[in-house]
Each structure stands twice: as C-alpha cells, then as structure tokens.
Amino acid sequence: METGIKKNGGNHLILIQKGTVHDGTGRILAKTDILIDAGKIVQIGQNLKAPGAQVIDAEGKCVMPGWIDPLSGWGTAAGRGQARDNDETSDPLTPQLDVVYAFDPDSMMYQELWGYGITAAGVAASNNNVLGGSAAVFKAYGRTTEAMCVKANAAMKGSVDEKVKQTYGPRNSAPMTKMGIFSALRELIAKCGSEKEEDRKDPKVQAFKPVLEGKLPLILSCNTKAEADAVLKLFENKPVKLVLANMYQLDESLLDKDCGLILGDLTDGFNKYNAAVNYAALFSLIEAGKPVALSAFGDAVSPGREILMWNAHGLMAQARRLGASLSSEDVLKMLTSVPAQLLGVEDRIGSLTEGKDADIVIWSGNPLETFRALPEIVVISGEIVKGEQA
Incomplete structure (x- = not known):
C-alpha cells in the first residue's frame, strides 16, 4: 500500500508558512504560519521563526x-465484505458494549481516509440495535488503538429507525415495531431509577445511567420526523445531551429543541428517505446556529472515503439552488x-x-468550492502522512 508517508513520528518541529488558513470556526487568515511541535499546534501567526523546523511552503494553498x-x-x-465487529445483534439493548474493542487500526487505515481530508472519525455501533453501546473517536492514522483513540466512551449510540425492525422482525423477536423499540427504552429508563439492588447492579443500567444524568451524549438514528418527535418526547424534561442522526425529515420545529444533528448520507441513491430532505429548513437551522454535522454513513455500512466530500458539495449545490446564504466556511464547520x-x-x-492536535490538511484549492482541489499534504497528530518528504 503506497502512502507517501514521511514517518517523522510527530515529534519534530514543522512550520507551515504563508497559507490561507481556514480555521474551522469561520475565520480565514491570509498569509498565516502554523508552528507544530510534539504533535500540537503551538503557534499561529505571521512571519513565525523556528530554527531547525521542517518548513512547508503553503503560499497560495488552503490550510484547513x-x-x-x-x-x-x-x-x-x-x-470489505467481512463481518463488522460493531454489529452485535444478539440483544437489541446492549449499552454496556464498547466500540473500542471492535476497533482495528489496520482496518481504519485500509482506505486511507486522509486522502480525502478526513483525519478523525466517530466510530460507533451499527443502526441495528435500539442501544448498541458506547462510541469513540479515533484518528484516521496510527499504529495502535491506544495511540489513535482521541476519546473512548464519547457517546452512547442507538437507533429507533427501521433497521432495528428489519433486524429483529424476521426472527419473530422483539422489538418488531416502533412500539417495541420505545417500550424497551422506557423499561431501561425505569430501571435506571430503580432502588432495587439487582437493577442497580445491572450492566445495562450502569452503562445507560450516565446518559440520563447528562454526563454522556446520546446519539439516536431517526429516519423520519415521527421517530425524531417520539425521541424528543421520551427524553423531554431530562438532562440528556441528545444528538439526532440521519434526520432526513427535519424541519424548523427542531430550532427550539435542545439537540444536535448529524445528517446521514445525502448521496445514497438506495436510501428512500434522503430525496425528501427539506433543505430550506436545514439552512434555516444552520443559519440560526443549530449544531449540524455532516456524515458519510447513514444506514449504509460501507461507504467510500469520498462520500463525505460528496455530501459537502451536494449541500453547497442545494444552497445555490435555493439562494441560501450558506457559505463554504459554514460547511467547513459542519465537517470540523x-x-x-x-x-x-x-x-x-x-x-x-493553538494547543490543539496538529491535524491539518493543505489543499491545492478550496475543496468545498471545487472538485479540482487536492489534499497535497496531510498532517495527523503532528506526523506528515501524505505529501512532502524529508
């Protein structure tokens, strides 16, 4: 596998000079330098000096x-084609499972996600369980699970969409309906409030209780508005940090709801929901400051590394069609x-x-405005994994 990797180990000084820096929060900084040391961004400014540093000339490039x-x-x-270790379907409620034990560094590196600008990912259970277990965040490049893990137990992942019914229905096993899905959630919520010793020692209760206490975000996949409304009703008046995923039938009613959104894959031609996305409502939510992120997966299990970029470009195209005020900087925030x-x-x-991990991509142009832009140099945790050689 040809990677063009310069194995500097992320431990020496790197100075990126004179790039157009798009910082991921909406700011654009012209002719700006970034100094990297020991895997971290230590200084951002103009005309920086760093004797002995490896210098990367980024003049005329987009640094993101x-x-x-x-x-x-x-x-x-x-x-590809092998069983996924994030898909434990022996029980529809498995909040006690941890995706860290499903993670394989070689599998993560297989498609070289950094080749399309992706340097990290939230990794979670599939959409086949009501609760599939805790999610984690990993870097796209590394040598061990421990080194690649940004955060274990980052969120609890579950689903109330039809994938659950498709998984358990053919077995004639609950939950076969939305009634069954929400009944299972309500029973677990009730158990979490129980004083019985057997309930308090239940691994499922111990895993889910931090969600109800607002200590652990809950990500639930919802394909339809009815599913999302039922989730919001179930957790109203509870301090749950709720994130609704897929959300193909979102509308402006979400504006006053305390939740974040992760859009499912908008490019999947086999998805029967994504053609009905209300883009005008989506752009209104984004303009109002609702936290909305783009994703490549949805209900699919094996998208390509290019899908996240396609989703970004598709969103920009819809904005142009509707005359929305969405900018490429807004979309960059949805990706970062x-x-x-x-x-x-x-x-x-x-x-x-300054102070954050040096996960940086130097593009030949703005990748959210032209498909011609290429990721020429990629740095992950201060290590050059694509591009410039020593």
Whole structure:
C-alpha cells in the first residue's frame, strides 16, 4: 500500500508558512504560519521563526483542519465484505458494549481516509440495535488503538429507525415495531431509577445511567420526523445531551429543541428517505446556529472515503439552488468544529487553534468550492502522512 508517508513520528518541529488558513470556526487568515511541535499546534501567526523546523511552503494553498466523520463504522471490519465487529445483534439493548474493542487500526487505515481530508472519525455501533453501546473517536492514522483513540466512551449510540425492525422482525423477536423499540427504552429508563439492588447492579443500567444524568451524549438514528418527535418526547424534561442522526425529515420545529444533528448520507441513491430532505429548513437551522454535522454513513455500512466530500458539495449545490446564504466556511464547520463539539472532543480536534492536535490538511484549492482541489499534504497528530518528504 503506497502512502507517501514521511514517518517523522510527530515529534519534530514543522512550520507551515504563508497559507490561507481556514480555521474551522469561520475565520480565514491570509498569509498565516502554523508552528507544530510534539504533535500540537503551538503557534499561529505571521512571519513565525523556528530554527531547525521542517518548513512547508503553503503560499497560495488552503490550510484547513482535518475533517471529522462523526458517526461511522470505520475501523470495525478487517476488509470489505467481512463481518463488522460493531454489529452485535444478539440483544437489541446492549449499552454496556464498547466500540473500542471492535476497533482495528489496520482496518481504519485500509482506505486511507486522509486522502480525502478526513483525519478523525466517530466510530460507533451499527443502526441495528435500539442501544448498541458506547462510541469513540479515533484518528484516521496510527499504529495502535491506544495511540489513535482521541476519546473512548464519547457517546452512547442507538437507533429507533427501521433497521432495528428489519433486524429483529424476521426472527419473530422483539422489538418488531416502533412500539417495541420505545417500550424497551422506557423499561431501561425505569430501571435506571430503580432502588432495587439487582437493577442497580445491572450492566445495562450502569452503562445507560450516565446518559440520563447528562454526563454522556446520546446519539439516536431517526429516519423520519415521527421517530425524531417520539425521541424528543421520551427524553423531554431530562438532562440528556441528545444528538439526532440521519434526520432526513427535519424541519424548523427542531430550532427550539435542545439537540444536535448529524445528517446521514445525502448521496445514497438506495436510501428512500434522503430525496425528501427539506433543505430550506436545514439552512434555516444552520443559519440560526443549530449544531449540524455532516456524515458519510447513514444506514449504509460501507461507504467510500469520498462520500463525505460528496455530501459537502451536494449541500453547497442545494444552497445555490435555493439562494441560501450558506457559505463554504459554514460547511467547513459542519465537517470540523461542529462534529468535534457534538462528540466532546473540541478540546483536542476540530479547529486550527493553538494547543490543539496538529491535524491539518493543505489543499491545492478550496475543496468545498471545487472538485479540482487536492489534499497535497496531510498532517495527523503532528506526523506528515501524505505529501512532502524529508
């Protein structure tokens, strides 16, 4: 596998000079330098000096944070067509499971996600269980699970969409309906409030209780408005950090709801829901400051590494069609700082900020404005993994 990797180990000084820096929070900084040391961004400014540093000339280039695919199955299968280790369907309620044990560094690196600007991903259980277990955030490049893990137990992942019914219905096993799905959730919620010793010691209760206490975000996949409304009703008046995923039937009623959104794959031609997305409502939510992130997965299990970029371009095209005010900087936030915020890793990744991990992509042009832009140099955790050689 040809990677063009310069194995500097992320431990020496790198000075990126005179790039046009798009920092992931909406700011654009012209002719700006970024100094990297020991895997971190240590200084951002103009005319920086760093004797002995490896210098990368970024003049005329776009320098961006690495993109984050916030809800994925990356790294959970050794190869295409092989069983995915994030899909435990022996029980529809498995909040006690941990996706860290499904993660394989070689699998994560198989498609070289960084080749399309992706430097990290939220990795989670599939949509086949009501609760599938805890999600984690991993870098796209690394040598061990421990080194690649940005945050374990980043969120609880579940689903109330039809994938659950399709999984358990053919077995004639509950939950076969939405009634069954929400009954299972309500029973677990009730158990979490129980004083019985057997309930308090239940691994499922112990895993889910932090969600109800607002200590652990809950990501639930919802394909329809009815599913989303039922989830919002179930958790209203509870301090749950709720993130609704897929959300193909969103509308403006979500504006006053306390939840984040992760859009499912908008390019999947086999998805019967994504053609009905209300883009005008979506753009209104984004303009109002609703945290909305883009994702490549949805209900699919094996998208390509290019799908996240296609979703970004598709969104820009819809904005032009409707005359919406959505800018490429808004879309960049949906690929960087917003997913980092939703996954609770904004202290490490998601923007080009002093003190954060040096996950940086130097593009030949703006990749959100032209398909001709190429990721010429990619740095992950201060290590050059694509491009410039020593």
